[in-house]
Amino acid sequence: MKKLLLLTLSGTLLLGAGQFAQAHGVYFQSSDNTFLRDGSGNCFRTSGWRPGTQVEGCDEIKPEPPGDSDMDGVIDPKDECPNTPRGARVKPNGCEYDSDGDGVVDSRDRCANTPRGAKVDATGCIIELLEPITYNLRVEFANNSDQIRAQYQDDFQKAAELLASDPGVSVTIEGHTDSNGTAAYNLDLSQRRAANVARALIASFGIDPSRLSAVGYGESRPIADNSTADGRQRNRRVEATVQVMVKKPAQ
Incomplete structure (x- = not known):
């Protein structure tokens, strides 16, 4: 054997x-x-x-017979998208559907039905685009005065609305004078003008005081000719630039 x-x-x-x-x-x-x-x-x-x-x-x-490695119902030789998640809905070529056409397949899309052409992140949700909005607040004063005239109420309203739309924004309020008087007096006058504008925004519109700073520059930064009445009037001013970021509509 x-x-x-x-x-x-x-x-x-x-x-x-x-x-x-x-x-x-x-x-x-x-x-x-x-x-x-x-x-x-x-x-x-x-x-x-x-x-x-x-x-x-x-x-x-x-x-x-050929196998179906990812078990999506499409055999491997015809599967253009191997390793699709188990249970994902696929097309005849084995690739997942992207129902809203945003470039993110349905199994990873957390925000279905996004508008066509909208920019989305990796989860299929619209990317929040921001754009800057700037408003220049300008208040002129009478000679040797720090009192705010009623004509600027609407200007204060616009500035306050923008500040309210973006609580993270802070603003510097700059006070100025013409060249009449001594430099020391004008520095103090410009500071009082800036402070009064800040107080108006706080008292009338509820702006947080920590978001506003008032700075007086006296006669050191003229924007017009102090030898003319019109030039001096333009130099007796308070200026503040409010710039906030707002949501841009989806494209």
Whole structure:
């Protein structure tokens, strides 16, 4: 009686010429190292086996059907988007749908039905675009006066509304005078003018005092000729630039 040679080969026992014991049965290998047949006569493709006894009846073997690695219902040879998430709805080519056309597939889109052409982030939600809005508050004063005239009420309203729209914005209120009087007196007068404008925004419109700073520059920063009445009037002023960032409508 012939002795059976037992060898370990990658977790497989070689029982005899062309016979391999697997965990689920004995397999017979073809001599051309192409097919195996199990104990029930079923043939299938294989590779990496040593030549053994020719397996009869395997010349008509049909290859196993192609797999579907990501289980999306599209076989691997036709799947243009492998590794789609389990359960994702895919097109015939195996790629996920992007229902709202924003460039983010449905399984990752947290904001469905975004408007066409809107800029979105990686989650499919519209990116909030901001644009700057600037308002220049300008208040002129009578000669040697720090009193605010009623004609500027609407200007204060506009400045206050912008400040209210962006609580993080702070503003410097700058006071100025013409060249009449001493430099020291004009410095004090300009400071009082700036402070009065700040107080008006605080008292009438509820602006947080910490967001406003008043600075007097006296006669040091004229914007017009102090030798004329019109020039002096323009120099007796308070100026403040309010710039806030507001949401820009989606495009």
